[in-house]
Amino acid sequence: MNLDLTEEQEMLKTMAKDFLIKECPKTLVRELEENEKGYSPELWGKMADLGWMGLVLPEEYGGQEMGYMDLIILLQEMGRNILPGPFFCTVVLGSLPILSAGTDEQKKEFLPKIAKGDMIATMALYEPNVRYDSACVETKAVAQGDNFIINGTKLFVENAHIADYIIVATRTKEAANPEEGITLFIVDAKSPGIKYEVIPTIGMDKLCEVVFENVTVSKSNMLGELDKGWPIVAKTLDQAIMAKCAESVGGLEASLDMTLDYVKERVQYKRPIGTFQVIQHYCANMWTSAATSRNLMYKVSWMLSEGMATPGDIAAAKAWINQAYKFVTERAVQCHGAIGLSRDHDIGLYYRRAKAADVVFGDSDYHKEIVAQQMGL
Amino acid sequence: MDFGFTPEEEAFRQEIRDFLRKELGPEHKGRTPYELFSRDFTRKLAEKGWLGVGWPKEYGGLGRPYTQQLVYSEEMMRSRAPAGAHILAQNMVGPSLIRVGTEEQKKEFLTKILKGEVVFCLGYTEPNAGSDLASCQTTALLDGDEYVINGQKMFTSFAGQADYAWMTVRTDPDAPKKHRGISMFIVDMKTPGITVSELDTMWDYYNYEVFFDNVRVPKSAVVGELNQGWHYLTVALDHERVFMGGCVAQHQRLFEEIVQYARETHRNGKPLSEDPVIRQRLAQLAIDLEIGRLFAYRVAWLLGKGTIPFAEASMTKIFTSELERRLANTAMQILGLYGPLDRGDRAPYDGYIGWEYKFSLMQAVGGGSNEIERILIAIAGLGLPRP
Numbered sequence: 001m002n003l004d005l006t007e008e009q010e011m012l013k014t015m016a017k018d019f020l021i022k023e024c025p026k027t028l029v030r031e032l033e034e035n036e037k038g039y040s041p042e043l044w045g046k047m048a049d050l051g052w053m054g055l056v057l058p059e060e061y062g063g064q065e066m067g068y069m070d071l072i073i074l075l076q077e078m079g080r081n082i083l084p085g086p087f088f089c090t091v092v093l094g095s096l097p098i099l100s101a102g103t104d105e106q107k108k109e110f111l112p113k114i115a116k117g118d119m120i121a122t123m124a125l126y127e128p129n130v131r132y133d134s135a136c137v138e139t140k141a142v143a144q145g146d147n148f149i150i151n152g153t154k155l156f157v158e159n160a161h162i163a164d165y166i167i168v169a170t171r172t173k174e175a176a177n178p179e180e181g182i183t184l185f186i187v188d189a190k191s192p193g194i195k196y197e198v199i200p201t202i203g204m205d206k207l208c209e210v211v212f213e214n215v216t217v218s219k220s221n222m223l224g225e226l227d228k229g230w231p232i233v234a235k236t237l238d239q240a241i242m243a244k245c246a247e248s249v250g251g252l253e254a255s256l257d258m259t260l261d262y263v264k265e266r267v268q269y270k271r272p273i274g275t276f277q278v279i280q281h282y283c284a285n286m287w288t289s290a291a292t293s294r295n296l297m298y299k300v301s302w303m304l305s306e307g308m309a310t311p312g313d314i315a316a317a318k319a320w321i322n323q324a325y326k327f328v329t330e331r332a333v334q335c336h337g338a339i340g341l342s343r344d345h346d347i348g349l350y351y352r353r354a355k356a357a358d359v360v361f362g363d364s365d366y367h368k369e370i371v372a373q374q375m376g377l
Numbered sequence: 378m379d380f381g382f383t384p385e386e387e388a389f390r391q392e393i394r395d396f397l398r399k400e401l402g403p404e405h406k407g408r409t410p411y412e413l414f415s416r417d418f419t420r421k422l423a424e425k426g427w428l429g430v431g432w433p434k435e436y437g438g439l440g441r442p443y444t445q446q447l448v449y450s451e452e453m454m455r456s457r458a459p460a461g462a463h464i465l466a467q468n469m470v471g472p473s474l475i476r477v478g479t480e481e482q483k484k485e486f487l488t489k490i491l492k493g494e495v496v497f498c499l500g501y502t503e504p505n506a507g508s509d510l511a512s513c514q515t516t517a518l519l520d521g522d523e524y525v526i527n528g529q530k531m532f533t534s535f536a537g538q539a540d541y542a543w544m545t546v547r548t549d550p551d552a553p554k555k556h557r558g559i560s561m562f563i564v565d566m567k568t569p570g571i572t573v574s575e576l577d578t579m580w581d582y583y584n585y586e587v588f589f590d591n592v593r594v595p596k597s598a599v600v601g602e603l604n605q606g607w608h609y610l611t612v613a614l615d616h617e618r619v620f621m622g623g624c625v626a627q628h629q630r631l632f633e634e635i636v637q638y639a640r641e642t643h644r645n646g647k648p649l650s651e652d653p654v655i656r657q658r659l660a661q662l663a664i665d666l667e668i669g670r671l672f673a674y675r676v677a678w679l680l681g682k683g684t685i686p687f688a689e690a691s692m693t694k695i696f697t698s699e700l701e702r703r704l705a706n707t708a709m710q711i712l713g714l715y716g717p718l719d720r721g722d723r724a725p726y727d728g729y730i731g732w733e734y735k736f737s738l739m740q741a742v743g744g745g746s747n748e749i750e751r752i753l754i755a756i757a758g759l760g761l762p763r764p
Contacts, residue, residue, distance in 0.1 A: 001444055001678050002379045069378060260759055275764040280755035281748070287759055288692050292668045295675055299380045316664045368660035369653075375636065375663055377650040 009073050016077035024081045026346050032084040033204040037162050039085030048117025053091055061107060062115035068305040072246040079250030082349055086120045086159040092243045094121025097167060101224040101232045123167045124154035124210055132362045134230050135178040139212060141170035150215040160208035161196040163189045173227050184229040186221045203356025238314050241361045242301045245321045248357045249297045252328040255350045256286050259332040282335055286328045293324040312374030315367035322364045325354040389445050393452040401456055414461030414538055414583060423493030428467050431616055436475050437491045443619050443677040450623025455630050461535050466490040466497045468616040470543050477601035477609055500530040500544025508749045511556035515589060517546035526592040536573050536585035539566050545606050559606035562598045580736040615680050618690040622673025624697050628704050629666050635708045649711060658707045665700050688758025691750040698740035698747060705737040
């Protein structure tokens with residue numbers, strides 16, 4: 001058993017932390033919440049120069065060929081600094097499925113662009129039926145010559161409005177088992193017939209409604225095989241869940257640190273409020289939540305990177321960390337008192353993002369049911 | 378990063394399991410409190426050399442690393458093996474004597490402990506010294522060549538069975554800071570003047586009051602140096618912390634039993650395991666257990682690196698004890714009306730879950746109440762200021 005990061009990982013962590021503190025201050029985070037695009041092309045370019053988009057992509061596509069754990073460490077720092085923008089969706093929801101299931105032509109076409117920072121991508125999976133499982137896919141794709149025609153509505157698609165390409169999960173065949181008959185397409189986001197609307201959300205994370213009306217996509221842009229797209233989605237979801245958990249752990253760590261600083265400074269009744277027992281108990285509980293979450297996140301991420309993670313492991317991680325991020329940020333606001341409710345204070349930024357992270361890729365009830373099933377209940 | 382177990386750890390675990398299966402037998406359910414203490418079983422462990430599993434080899438121990446000590450503890454706890462006759466000597470007394478004991482004390486006790494021949498009880502808590510342990514009022518005052526002990530210890534587990542007490546006494550009543558006037562003594566429980574009286578706890582446990590009325594002990598009763606008792610108390614905790622981490626394995630076993638019960642028991646025409654509320658509760662407990670177990674290994678790993686994980690160890694204690702209460706509550710809910718049945722033919726699992734429901738109150742209170750532990754985390758771990 002060795003729970004230390006490697007030297008290279010420590011370096012990556014420190015470098016990312018320092019870079020993001022400098023380049024992604026909370027003033028920028030707030031600006032980007034109000035900004036239509038929701039990201040800073042300048043910051044995006046700097047991250048591309050650091051090779052972050054291609055961190056885990058093979059060198060032949062311009063990547064750094066580092067491991068999934070390295071991406072997890074990077075995402076943890078991004079979560080700590082609540083980095084806005086399409087890094088998560090491009091790298092995790094865009095490049096990883098193409099890497100694992102793309103043809104050589106597709107990989108050659110898309111991955112170098114992603115690595116260079118020249119392409120923004122996302123995945124359109126969820127729909128108004130608000131299901132997390134494969135039955136959520138109702139948007140249809142019908143074969144027509146060398147193309148497919150897509151009709152339907154996707155919801156909660158992150159950054160679709162700025163994407164260059166969207167991986168769309170469509171239903172190409174009705175089957176008794178909803179996991180069968182799903183096909184993925186890499187769709188040009190500027191295709192005629194696609195309409196975008198950014199939905200206002202608590203997390204200000206640019207989730208979009210994307211309506212497909214007779215959208216044409218070439219057969220050559222099918223990702224994976226016809227009707228057999230769900231396993232690719234499932235694998236991506238596993239990677240995305242742990243990636244989101246990494247972000248969340250970074251975010252809750254930052255919230256705890258912010259709170260500890262505050263309660264040491266804030267004086268009432270002639271003493272720092274950090275001397276009051278209730279506050280000390282809250283902080284101990286928050287730290288417990290942070291320490292256990294970090295531990296579980298690393299363990300399950302490691303298992304996933306080693307090909308050993310079971311569905312129950314990943315569900316357990318998401319269920320726990322959902323609860324932890326919400327708990328820590330809620331307690332953090334409480335410890336800050338009224339100032340924590342002000343939009344001028346940073347803690348609210350985390351509180352809102354904790355809720356956003358809670359529901360994406362499955363809320364705790366959904367994941368606990370998976371744990372129950374995996375236990376054989 | 379690597380969260381896997383080594384082949385040595387896996388082999389050790391299997392070796393312990395095989396031994397326990399053979400020694401405890403398939404009938405041992407560990408479900409009554411009277412199965413917690415067994416000198417016979419302790420001796421069998423001694424024959425394997427396992428009482429000193431974590432002790433340095435030069436003192437007769439096996440010198441196994443902390444992670445293997447946790448493996449050992451997990452398997453003992455999982456099988457509900459009787460530990461009362463050796464657990465304190467193994468985890469507290471032995472390691473403390475190795476660190477700070479006099480040569481005579483090491484010679485006198487270490488071998489006996491390793492052979493399972495001597496039982497210790499822990500004399501810390503008093504009627505007026507619980508969380509505030511430093512307010513120890515049991516005095517030991519020098520009179521010629523002997524110390525005279527007067528006072529009372531309370532909630533002393535296994536005092537009625539013990540050969541010796543490992544206890545805090547006040548040897549310097551005038552110390553300006555009260556914890557600086559405390560010494561650690563080893564006292565023969567057969568010494569005249571000691572009266573042991575059983576306490577009636579909710580869980581029928583081996584719990585006692587011990588009265589000291591002019592009890593005369595030789596100078597050799599002083600462990601290490603005089604008035605260093607508080608220091609010894611605080612540093613003696615590493616083995617104990619590792620062993621405590623093994624408690625999660627015990628709870629895991631109970632959890633598996635109630636999952637089985639939920640699968641097999643029908644209510645309103647359906648297995649309990651199909652009830653969505655029960656599914657959610659059991660799933661949450663499954664996750665909590667994994668969290669607890671994972672963290673126990675983290676503490677063991679940190680100790681192995683030579684760090685002293687105050688905050689992590691306190692947190693493990695809090696987490697495990699509160700998990701135990703949640704587990705006991707959910708188990709009782711699943712049993713429904715059968716839950717409160719104490720013993721007898723109708724009581725599921727011989728009333729073990731009802732007993733556990735009562736016993737689960739203990740860990741959040743004993744060994745440092747969870748409130749104190751949280752303050753320790755805040756002040757010692759997170760650097761929050763003292764009031």
